[in-house]
Amino acid sequence: MGNDINVVFMGKFGYPSGMASTKRIQHFLDYLNGLSTTTRVLQLRSTGENVGKEEAGNYLGTEYRRVGVDLKLDRFLVPALWRYLKQGIGALKGWHIRGGRNVLYSYGGVTLESVLFILAAKRLGYLVIFDIVEDNTFIDDKLSLPGKIRWAAGEILDRFFLGLADGVVVISNYLKELYARKVATSVPLVLIPISARCAGEDRPGREPGPMKIVYAGSFAKKDGIDQLLDAFEKVQEKKGNCTLMLCGTGASVKLYQPRIAANPAIQYIGYLEDRAFYRFLLGADVLCVTRTGSTYANAGFPFKLGEYLATGNPVIVSDVGDVRRYLSHMEDAIIVEPGSVSAIAGALEYCLDHPETAAKIGRSGADKCKRYFDPDANGNLLMQLIRRL
Known part of the structure; x- marks a missing residue:
């Protein structure tokens, strides 16, 4: 049913372990893999305690690769950036299936980390879906200087590169209304909310105490x-x-x-x-x-x-x-x-x-x-x- 479809999920999220973004992606992967769809994950620059130690591997039937771990604002930035782009674009080339329906699913839309990969994917013949889960225009946390740069760049990139989308997924009605004004009417816009699998009847009873x-x-x-x-x-x-x-x-x-x-x-x-x-x-x-x-x-x-x-x-x-x-x-x-x-x-x-x-x-x-x-x-x-x- 899905063996002619090849979906690459890309974004700055932990994989195979992680928090909300990872779990959203994993639920999609579980469903698509059940249809014999080919799935891959390209993880961009994620680091930290909740990220797998391996830079490549296979998890529950999905091949994954992590690029850009060594990207830092230091004297090695230029060679590290070159490796980042080479490895990421190389993965997209290697994963492209000739004659198949190749889809790049970009979690978070267009960002500084993803924009060049999105452009490369379009040239390679991928269809591109943006998954929009928040409106960073109104971010209310105090940001570091690099964070402020990424935030401002994201706003600009969203404005100028949203036209690359072949489809858009949003997580809320607020975002659906916002992006309905931004994307062309010919671009499918779908609300896909949060997901969770219920525990069933075997959950433990309440323990005594506070x-x-x-x-x-x-x-x-x-x-x-x-x-x-x-x-x-x-x-x-x-x-x-x-x-x-x-x-x-x-x-x-x-x-x-x-x-x-x-x-x-x-x-x-x-x-x-x-x-x-x-x-x-x-x-x-x-x-x-x-x-x-x-x-x-x-x-x-x-x-x-x-x-x-x-x-x-x-x-x-x-x-x-x-x-x-x-x-x-x-x-x-x-x-x-x-x-x-x-x-x-x-x-x-x-x-x-x-x-x-x-x-x-x-x-x-x-x-x-x-x-x-x-x-x-x-x-x-x-x-x-x-x-x-």
């Missing part, structure tokens, strides 16, 4: 970690009987370390590999997606919300973006005002005082996850788009 409140993900400003910590400390002081467990990684983690160290009821777990990560989520009593109300937070759609709902545990989520398109307050999740410490604290207190009702909300959230965020349904949407190109 209520375990969990946040897992990045520690960027949009994630509202300050507000979550404030709310937790407020509830802990008033009621006790709760712990806050933080999992994930990011440059901003160090900003919270003194506060975490000062409160024994707050634990930082660090980065967990997939199996340990999902066991960690399953063991939670309450899961929190407490985003701020910024335009940047509203533009995307938190991938971790799907992972949380999939556990069947109750979820406290800020009212951002598409949340209310899929979930109802106090039925499928506890939806709170973005950035409101009192609203988060009130939701945490409710879960402490009404554990049975909270558990019922969690089970309903899992049902909504199956309905709206099924990885196979999302994979089918992508395959339909590829066949339209």
